[in-house]
Amino acid sequence: MPSEQWTHPEPGDGPAAVAAQPSPEQVIAGLRATSEGGAELTQLLTPEGERVPSPQFDKYVEDVDAEALRGLYRDMVLVRRADREANAMQRQGQLGIWVPLLGQEAAQIGSGRALKANDMAFPSYREHGVAYARGVDMKDLLGIFRCTDHSGWDYRRHGFHPYTIVIGNQVLNAAGYAMGQKFEGKVGDDDGEATIVYFGDGATSQGDVHEGFVWAAVYDAPLVFFCQNNQWAISEPTERQSRLPLYQRARGYGFPGIRVDGNDVLACLAVSRWALDECRHGNGPVLIEAFTYRMDAHTTTDDPTRYRLSDELEEWKLKDPIERVRAYLARGGHADQAFFDKVQAEADTFAADLREYTFNMPEPPPERIFSNVYAEGNPVLEAQREEFLSYLDGFVSAGEH
Incomplete structure (x- = not known):
């Protein structure tokens, strides 16, 4: 049996681990080697909630004061609570399937809040947080997973395309839309438009994603490719799909790529604002790799205990996107326990409202x-x-x- 290369370190970091099948020790070693995303990772908030200055990206979050950061914290708590409620409802037979986003709240809220009203977002099937950030009523998402609707929102009004189930197909749709923005002269200044498309690390192995890269590059489309690298393409680790970090793939297509800490909502907001600004001024496309982690199953039909170790999950819990914002707010005196309790109570009410709606959702004619x-x-x-x-x-x- 030919050997397989399981960990692909950054250049200069030493040889990769090679084995016909990875041992548990090799899997853990590979995780620890990449747990912070490497030297090129953009981070503004550490897992301990400490602010990291960035000469390049600080200017993109100058308007994010304590009140705004409390708002981002609230967004993530509400979205996580809704996600957990939907997951429970699927287990109770109220939804046909659910696609959890647990652990990816910062990547979705940060990038979603970076969008302007005239921008367009193309999701896969996991971007519940982006939908929330774009003003989509989360009740409208539930009809998809209860099999009563394809999409219950006005995608033009919200700038949020219907969910795409076919892996990677939304990248081609987004490339075409962004090309249209370019052809219609809607780029070139501060008031220009941009498009963002979301996909996972597994989708980068799909031909549709490659073709989207090619078309966007050739036509200088104002398109941000937002890859949420949650480390697992269902049951396959990222190491089995790419010899290099995913953001470096952009080099081959002639546009910039950047890796951001996907568990850092402030960094995701800053990097997304930068990338969207590049695109609306005609300097696109841009690839963002949000280095994050899927803390739950791929979908409710998946059992992650069959292919990954509990040590891995425990290590990523220390990088929880919500807890680092909470730590920063508490340490700086920007929020007290009463604020955190209020947000949690609001999240519980939000989830209860979704549950009530789902249980009484009418059947479509x-x-x-x-x-x-x-x-x-x-x-x-x-x-x-x-x-x-x-x-x-x-x-x-x-x-x-």
Whole structure:
């Protein structure tokens, strides 16, 4: 059996661990070698909640005072609480499936809050925090996972595209949208538009992502590729997908790439603002690798204990995105226990409201499946609709006799 290279260190860090199958010791060693994301990691808040100055990125968060940081903390707590409630509802049979975001709140809230009103976001299926940041009612997300809706929000008004289930396909959609922004002259100054697209580390192995990189690069599209590297593509570690850190892939396409601490909401906000600003001024595209960790299963159909060790999860708990903001606020006297208790109570109410809505969610009428297929009326679709409804009426008539 040929050997496989399981850990790919930064240049100059020494040889990688090589084995036909990784030993537990090698897995842990690989994790510890990359636990802080390497020398190129951009970080503004350490896991202990200490502020790290950055000559390049501090200017992008000059407006984030104590009140604004409390707001980011609140965002993450509410989103996590909603995520945990939805996870529990799936286990109780109220949702068909759920895709947890536990551990990735900072990457999503930080980047989501960096977007301006005229920007557009293209999610995969895990960006519940970005949806929240874009003003989408989280109740509208639940219909997807209860299998009663495709997307219940106005994507134009919110600047937030419907979820994409096919891995990586949203990158091509986003590239086309961003190219349209460029062709229509909506870039070039402070009022320009930009697009951001979200995908995971596993999606970087998909051809759609590669093609999106190519098209965006060739046409200088105002597109931020936001890769949430949560270390696991379902059951495969990142080391089995790339010889180099993912952000370095941008070099091959001719645009900049940067790695940010995905558990640092302040750094994610700053780096995303910088990247979006580059794009709206016509200097795009940009690749951001948010170095984070999925602390729960890939979906509720997954069992992560079958492929990763508990030591790994315990180490990443020390880098929790919410706790580091809490530590910073408490240490600096910017928030007291009453504030934290108030936010938690608000989060519990938020979750209870989602639960009440889900348990009483109405079933959509059968004719709804024919709605919004085409922008204008279509005689073929109308004929199919009438035939389908007539077919259903036949069951009602039969039941009456």
